[in-house]
Amino acid sequence: MLRGYLRKYRTMVLASVVFFYLGCCLTINFTRIECANKTSSKKELETQVQSLSKVQYVVIILSSPNNDLHRDAVRTTWGNYVNNIFVENGEIIYKWNHNSMSEQSQRNVIKLLFVVGTLGLSGIKADKLRNEQKRNKDILILDNIEDTYKNLSLKVLNALSWISENLKEMKYVIKCDDDSFVRIDLIVKNLNAFAPNMNAPELNKFVTFKEQLPTYKGLYWGYFSGHAEVFLTGRWQEKGWFLCDKYLPYALGGGYVISRRIVDYIAQNMDLLSYYNAEDVSMGVWTASLNAINRVHDVRFDTEWKSRGCKDNMLIRHKQTSSDMFQMHKSLAQSDGHKLCGTEEINRKTYFYNWNVLPSACCKRN
Structure with missing residues (x-):
């Protein structure tokens, strides 16, 4: 059987x-x-x-897995301006359209890093992103973070922690979004010449300071807001906010600069820091208690939720399409780096931050 x-x-x-x-x-x-x-x-x-061992200026660009076209637009346009800053005889030099660099002067002074979270990303999308990284070597992949709006602050925290730990020569971090057009060459030129005091006569018509000190322990440079209402409902709702009925003063997230001391402080204390949906609001909270930090408001940072228009002296323009980036890049190329705009225009008024009053009265538009 x-x-x-x-x-x-x-x-x-x-x-x-x-x-x-x-x-x-x-x-x-x-x-x-x-x-x-x-x-x-x-x-x-x-x-x-x-x-990246010799990098002194790091640009972290918040991006998302599907934004490859935005990243390509940055690489093709303002990402190339890192070549306008180079080392010659040990000195950092700025020269527009500087393409013929010797091996000695071609040290990595500036590095662009697109910050992307990949936790929970499908295999095909993750493979596509890693192949993009192999080609361009400019993506900081955070495989422990899901790439969502609510995790923007976590992306910044983890990126700063990585930079603090690995890039020992870093002096300044420039944070922006992948829809920002950044004159990274001029920002680094300004930092190299004037930071952290930022009180040169040629800057006076653009900047206001919280206070003037003989020495500073760090720099926080951007376009500040001190009277923003707290979002209590909707997409940007901050359920955990309890500090006051306004957000604490912060540099708007379309683009700002922080110095090494601030980066290291945040990295060393990241497990203790509260964070919020808006990463720029979080940065304002993280730095609020720091002493002797030079907080510099600069009208050349067009980083509000809606662009104020176009001026040739602008250092950052937020909320730009890929087409906008190519147009500004073309205008700069045709003018040897002098004209950012095809035609200068003002769509919204600006303001100079008044550090001598309470934040609710800080920001009266001209």
Whole structure:
């Protein structure tokens, strides 16, 4: 009876054995591939860190996995302006359209890093992003963070922690979004010449300070707001906000600059810091209690929720399309770096931050 049973089901038994064997083989191979990928990613990250060892100015650009066209627009336009800053005889030099650099002067002075979270990202999208990183070597992939609006502050925290730990020569971080057009060359030129005091005569018509001190322990530079209403409902709702009925003064997130001391402070205390939906609001809270930080409001930062228009002296313009970026890039190319705008225009009034009054009265538009 047993023999008959075995003859009857022999094919089924053999098939089960074969499929079990194939399953084991596939599991082992996929495990090997996964381990190889992790090892490869680790080696790539180590190589990336080594290549950035001399970087002094880091631009972190908040992006999302699907924004590859935005990233390409940045790479094709203002991302190239890093070549306008170079080292010559040990000095940082600015020169428009400087393309013929010697090996010695081609040290990495500035590095652009697109910050993207990949937790929960589908395999195809994750592979596409990693291939983009292999081609361009300019994406900081945060595989422990899901890329959502509510995690923007976490993205900034983790990016600053990584920079603090790995880039020992870094002096300043410039934070912006992938829809910002940034004159990174002029920002670094200003930082190299005037930071952290930022009190040169040529800057006086653009900036206001919280206070003038003989020495500063850091720089927080951007376009500040001190009277913004707290969002209590909707997409930007801040459920955990309790500090006051206004947001604390902060530099608007379309683009701002923070110095090494601030970066290190945030990185060292990230486990203790409260954070909010808006990463720029979070930065204002994180830095609010810091002493001797030079808080500089600059009207050349067009970083509000809606652009104020276009002026040739602007350092950052937020809320720009890829087409806008190519147009500004073309205008600069045709004018040897002097004209950012095809035609200068003012759509909204600006304001100079008044640091001598309470925040509710800080920002009266001219």
